Amino acid sequence: MKLADDHQDMPVIQRRKSVWELLKDPVFLQFLAIIKTYKWYYAGVIGAQIALTGVALLFAETSRRLFDQVPNIPDRNLLIILSAFSVTTVLQLAFTFLYNWLNSALNESVVFEMRRKILNHLQRLPLSFHESHHSSNSFNIMYSELEIAKNFIVFDVQRLIALPVSFLFVGIYLMSVHPILGAIAISIGPLQLLSNLVHKSKFKQAAEMQSRATRGVFFTIGETLHGVREIKSNQMEPIIDERMADIQTKGVAYNVLLTKLSTIRGIAKEIPGRVGYIAGVGVGAYMMASGSIGPGGLVAFITLLDKVAEPFNVLVDTINNLQRSISGARRLFDVMDMEEENVKDGIALPDGSPSIRYEGVAFRYAEESNAIRGISFEVPAGTSIALVGPSGSGKSTVVKLLHRFYEPQEGTIRLDGIPLKEYSIASLRERMALVSQDIYIFDGTVAENIAAGRPEAAYEDIERAAKLAQAYDFIAALPKGFDSAIGERGIKLSHGQKQRLSIARAILRNASILVMDEPTSALDVDTESSFQKDLGQWASSCTKIIIAHRLSTIRDADYILFIDKGEIIESGTMNQLIEKNGRFRRYWEKQGAFPAATR
Template sequence: MDTLKKFISYYKPYKNMFFMDMFCAFTLSAIDLVFPMIVRYMLNDVYTNKTRDQITMYVVYIGIGLLIMYIIRYFCQYYITSWGHIMGAKMEANMRSDIFNHLQKLSFSYYDNNNTGKLMSRIITDLFDISELAHHGPEDLFISILKIFGSFIILMNINVKITAILFFLTMFMLYSSYFYNKKMKYIFMKNRQKIANVNAQIQDSLSGIRVVKSFSNEEVENTKFKRGNMEFLETKETGYFIMGKFFSGNGFFQGILYLAVILVGGIFISIGEAKVSDLVIYILYINIFLNPIDKLVNFTEQFQRGITGFDRFLEIINTEPDIVDKPNAVELLNTKGKIEFKDVSFSYDNKNTVLSNLNIKIEAGKNIALVGPSGSGKTTFCSLIPRFYEIDYGTIKIDGKDIRDIKLKSLRDTIGIVQQDVYMFAGTIKDNIAYGKPGAYEEEIIEAAKKANAHEFIMGLEDGYDTFVGERGVKLSGGQKQRISIARAFLKNPPVLILDEATSALDNESEKYIQKSLEELAKNRTTIIIAHRLSTIKNADEILVLTEDGIKESGTHEQLLQDEGIYASLYKLQFEQVS
């Protein structure tokens, strides 16, 4: 019931369209029900009890009346087919907007545990089926109920005994529908899970197509895809076997209804308890009676597809973000950039503690480097400052304010991040730089690119700032993408800057350009640098050596070399490798 209530709530903005759709459905059904009654009246009264002139007059009048009715029916059918579908499409758009907006609110931990391809399946495939249910479901159900009960009442007035036999057979038909309906619900849910797996496999394979080709692993990917595709096919086959029994069973019962009318009606005519005209009317009404039953059969399939899709939709919508603003959260204004970690502990999914009782103070405007062995928690440390993840214990403060007391948007607006793995959005170079400050003027974008030493190479491209970067920036080199990401950070101009191994994947020439850009970017702001190449952090105000046991060393480059500890060992190891 909760699912249905939530589903029905999406009709609220379009209630006028909905009620008009239902009114048209009512009018259309009423016209279909009236036609056999007119035929019966013509057979029993007009053609048998009227003169030739009267028959002509009645035929003309009834013909005009029927023409008007079918013109009305035309407009009702038009509204149902066009505006009814538009209503469903609008509801689908609202649901897609809701799910996309909600996905934006979920934290990194949700995406750590969910596949992008499966989420795409829920946003696209599931919502299409929900849209079809939103339009056709209430309309088909309303028309079906109206026609079935209307036909039943009219037939009861013609002959109670024949109608009772038809009703008894219909009960068997409905029970059969209910039985197979339960089976179809389960199989449709399995279908959705399997197609989501197929979508995930496609998305994963195509995103990593360059890795696939570099290892000549096309056959490996084909095998993985074939396995998932065959599993989906198997569930589809099972579903179609059930549907085959479902539809053929209903077709059989429909045939039995015709057979019952002919046999029972013939017997009643022979004993004088029914007229031949009544038998004709029964056959006409069985058509009207069976059509809504067919609609109900289709509705059950449609309902199962739509409602299972809506259940999966609600799974995401009902997932509460684990990182949200407090009711009394405040804006972070005039940020200086002083950062403090006090007794901070963090673990992923409450397993395997990454940081334990960490205590660090970073003064505003300082340039701090963070080094240490892989797995010591350097990137995690930086991800905690903008609250990408929630700490288990302790406190993180910016300018003396607990970050949990600051509005998320305000907090993240004050922090700029340049990562090793730069993400380029589909679009132009201008679009990607402007992502740092939506709505920025072109002059601001160009100025940011100049500061990032990117303007020269951009102007060397055929379309300059309007050059399309390709999917994930495939048309640009690693160094070019990195400079664009730095330009993006310049445009944002945050008081706190995090550089997460921003030069570790670059060649020496690209690193020189980018190192200059990063040094310019780091001026007059609190900067935290995660560095793999220790030669790039010699000028840091302070270097922190992070291990699994916390901060083990701190000091300037020269001080740490003199101490001959962990940092000195790492530096000598890299120096020997370079030599």
């Protein structure tokens, strides 16, 4: 089992975006618009940061006055200075608490807002996106890549606003203490910006590889947890462990390299500060010896040196963060740039079961041969049609086009004579119910799963749907009946029980169009027989499309299409197809039925 890159990478743009292009990206600007929603949090956090700078200036000035007057400081002045220190301490604690509190609230609020935006966008993307990209990529977007954007929007934005103000105030203050010391302090920050050029290309390359290793971890974990039953039954644990070991080896190497480069860049960033400190202390000591400044001036310089360099440090860190995660940010923005399904435009599907007509419909998935070609058939309102044929023949594609999960490349699908694309997707899917062979059960109660498509349904309606789906007896036997929790993906239920819940879910929707894709594949013969009988009650007025390999499922279908390799090979009623003695007849005979068994 080789980890393929295809499963790890989201679609990316052809030309790599620079840092500044990313900052101007429309999606990034949408994220920045979140600031408007939480503007008062931002104002509070930035205000607290500026207030802390003011407290630092007060502390520095108080220290300068103290050291300029010792050892012969008058008692009254000492009392005032000690009082100022006390006030400074109280203010620092108060503003630190305020900053941490507001910053935490801002961080959590923005994270949830961004995560909600991304999730809403992902679920509104066409089904083609989700079928062609591994789910671990979406999880990676929701967590790892989200952290990239969040760190900039929450922390870097506020600091980029507050710290220049702090730099201005501190710089003016130090220049007032002594112009030479002020000039030394102010020059440190710009020199630190140059550290960003150290190993720039190597740093970006290592960051890209480290990000790839992280995506590999997400992919492997997702695959393992979703397929743990198959892994255990096929004794694949050593293979998974070997895969994780390979990813770990590469991941550790990339992280070590990234740490090495980060350390080198960090040292390069520290050098101007250390040199500036030594120069400032040396010059200050010389001026103090010559009487140009007092001891307090040198103390103020040492106290505020980090404050005046901090805005440039933040700028360097911000650029490094963007460089380190530029590939992740690009994937996030590319996915968020993808066009969502337009589910609202179009006319509403009227009440009543519609007729369905396919006219020369052809479709192929990207870079594949035609899934279906030249498909034409009609289903009169309130009747049923069965699609039969070998696996991969195109049956499921036919109904995917009806749901408008995909659009046909040729031909037209009509409902009541009107082209399908003229109906709004929302009204179309609202009137359809699907019983799929790929059953998905949500982590919740039985009642919540049955009512998934109609959460406002009354308890009596849920119970009725369960009875019609032949699910009531096993539900009643559960510890809490309809209120029983059934675990992630319905792990506490058998496959047949999950299929019956899926059928109950479709019944409850009370839809005009019913699509059943292998609806009884996991049911025993008796349960299937009862289901077929009840189907005539609750779905008698629906227009029905049934996909089946078990031909007993389609005994009562009004019309049958035998599809192979994307084309209709045979069509007619069951009796007509059996009498024809063709492909359908051979399917029928292989399942142990006899022509006399037809209705």
